[in-house]
Amino acid sequence: MDIEDSSKKKSMRNVLEKYERCGLKHKNDKLAVYMVEICNLKFYSYVFGYEESYILFKSIFKRIKEKLQEKFYIFEFMNCRFVILAANLNSNDIDKMKKDISDICEEKFYIKNREATVHLKIGISLYPDDSNNLLEVLRYSDVALSYAKENNKMKYQFFQKFMYNEILRKQIVINEIGNALKKKELILFYQPQINLKNMEVYGFEALIRWKHPKRGILSPMFFIDIIEENGMINDVGKFVVYEACRQLQQWHNLGYPNICMSINISESQIDGEEFLDFVKVVLNKTGVETKFLIFEITERIVIGLDEKKLKLIEKLKDMGIRIFIDDFGTKYSNLDYLNAMPVDGIKIDKSFIDKLENSQKDLMITKSVVKLAHELKLEVIAEGVEDQKQLKCLLNMKCSKIQGFIFEKPIPPNEVCKFMTNFKA
Ligand code: C2E
Numbered sequence: 001m002d003i004e005d006s007s008k009k010k011s012m013r014n015v016l017e018k019y020e021r022c023g024l025k026h027k028n029d030k031l032a033v034y035m036v037e038i039c040n041l042k043f044y045s046y047v048f049g050y051e052e053s054y055i056l057f058k059s060i061f062k063r064i065k066e067k068l069q070e071k072f073y074i075f076e077f078m079n080c081r082f083v084i085l086a087a088n089l090n091s092n093d094i095d096k097m098k099k100d101i102s103d104i105c106e107e108k109f110y111i112k113n114r115e116a117t118v119h120l121k122i123g124i125s126l127y128p129d130d131s132n133n134l135l136e137v138l139r140y141s142d143v144a145l146s147y148a149k150e151n152n153k154m155k156y157q158f159f160q161k162f163m164y165n166e167i168l169r170k171q172i173v174i175n176e177i178g179n180a181l182k183k184k185e186l187i188l189f190y191q192p193q194i195n196l197k198n199m200e201v202y203g204f205e206a207l208i209r210w211k212h213p214k215r216g217i218l219s220p221m222f223f224i225d226i227i228e229e230n231g232m233i234n235d236v237g238k239f240v241v242y243e244a245c246r247q248l249q250q251w252h253n254l255g256y257p258n259i260c261m262s263i264n265i266s267e268s269q270i271d272g273e274e275f276l277d278f279v280k281v282v283l284n285k286t287g288v289e290t291k292f293l294i295f296e297i298t299e300r301i302v303i304g305l306d307e308k309k310l311k312l313i314e315k316l317k318d319m320g321i322r323i324f325i326d327d328f329g330t331k332y333s334n335l336d337y338l339n340a341m342p343v344d345g346i347k348i349d350k351s352f353i354d355k356l357e358n359s360q361k362d363l364m365i366t367k368s369v370v371k372l373a374h375e376l377k378l379e380v381i382a383e384g385v386e387d388q389k390q391l392k393c394l395l396n397m398k399c400s401k402i403q404g405f406i407f408e409k410p411i412p413p414n415e416v417c418k419f420m421t422n423f424k425a
């Protein structure tokens with residue numbers, strides 16, 4: 001437990017003791033716990049100093065206390081927060097409380113004769129609905145508060161169980177993933193892409209996994225957004241490019257010389273010449289020919305490419321690496337940009353494939369996307385194909401490159417040669 005955790009725990013116990021001193025026995029009450037944070041108090045402490053910002057805190061605290069009805073109890077809690085406890089509330093009380101707090105955000109406060117605006121966020125948890133342990137309920141209100149803070153629009157947030165799981169997950173990932181690369185716990189699985197025209201394996205998509213010592217194989221859904229946020233994706237991305245190329249060359253040498261490799265590239269990776277130099281080093285080291293490499297970037301990235309990134313993509317293309325748009329169709333319905341962008345192909349997102357059998361309209365949309373892509377001389381891979389009906393629809397629209405569970409899920413590298421041998425047979 002770190003210092004902040006232990007002082008939080010102490011503060012929580014203090015709150016409970018104070019609450020009981022107010023003559024209430026929480027065991028018999030239904031309680032609402034409001035964790036309120038003055039989010040911009042730190043700002044005022046930088047601008048005016050700690051003493052002045054504490055005076056501001058006290059005056060906000062006082063004004064809220066004056067506004068609250070009798071059944072509300074308010075306590076200071078850590079630096080820029082306070083906790084409000086209320087027993088046996090009805091929905092009118094809760095609404096009134098929300099309104100009171102909103103009003104406070106509109107009111108004026110002054111430090112050293114200068115106006116200060118107050119920016120409050122509130123996490124709310126209920127006893128015994130969320131837990132019958134009041135300390136836990138306090139912690140849950142804290143969780144709900146941090147959820148509200150991550151979502152700009154939300155002033156209030158009631159606790160829900162998924163938030164706790166989400167925060168736990170993030171915390172575990174943040175604490176542990178830093179060493180995962182060093183400890184060689186990050187590995188690649190490969191999912192085959194089949195060319196139905198000649199019934200051959202066209203290539204594989206490299207998909208990262210975390211081989212967690214306690215939790216087993218973890219999907220990228222569990223950690224990719226976090227490592228993109230904390231910048232680790234650059235090192236992880238380099239590992240992926242190198243490992244996928246090394247593995248591809250090994251399969252070429254083992255007698256599968258025409259296999260391609262698709263590699264997912266995050267936005268922050270396509271940032272400057274360093275990535276280009278790195279790719280050149282990898283090509284040199286592994287001996288992979290660029291015509292077998294596909295870099296997948298998402299539609300969102302393609303749309304937002306600035307001059308510098310566009311140049312980089314063009315240089316990769318000049319080297320012979322193909323660029324595909326991943327998850328095509330999930331973000332933008334305007335297809336004009338397909339023509340303008342330096343791309344070689346698209347991967348039709350699973351959401352389109354899932355809808356193929358829904359209605360004639362959905363079928364027509366996918367059909368026209370495939371047709372347009374072909375007219376623009378772009379390659380098309382359909383992704384997330386799971387059943388024969390979907391396969392038949394795709395064949396009818398002359399979309400012959402297929403990736404999906406219908407053929408195989410992502411598999412570890414030691415199963416790939418067996419897959420290729422069996423598929424040929
Ligand atoms: P993606 O690039 O769209 O990858 C395809 C995802 O769809 C994979 O999930 C794959 O297992 C799944 N999939 C393929 N066929 C089917 C199917 O028939 N049915 C179903 N239900 N799912 C199918 P996975 O491996 O969990 O990867 C999730 C996402 O994580 C990827 O989506 C990609 O955006 C990201 N990711 C994976 N590896 C990397 C990486 O090395 N670098 C980066 N930047 N992102 C990666």
Ligand code: CA
Pocket residue numbers: 205264296326
């Ligand atoms: Ca992909």
Ligand code: CA
Pocket residue numbers: 326327347349383
């Ligand atoms: Ca995709």
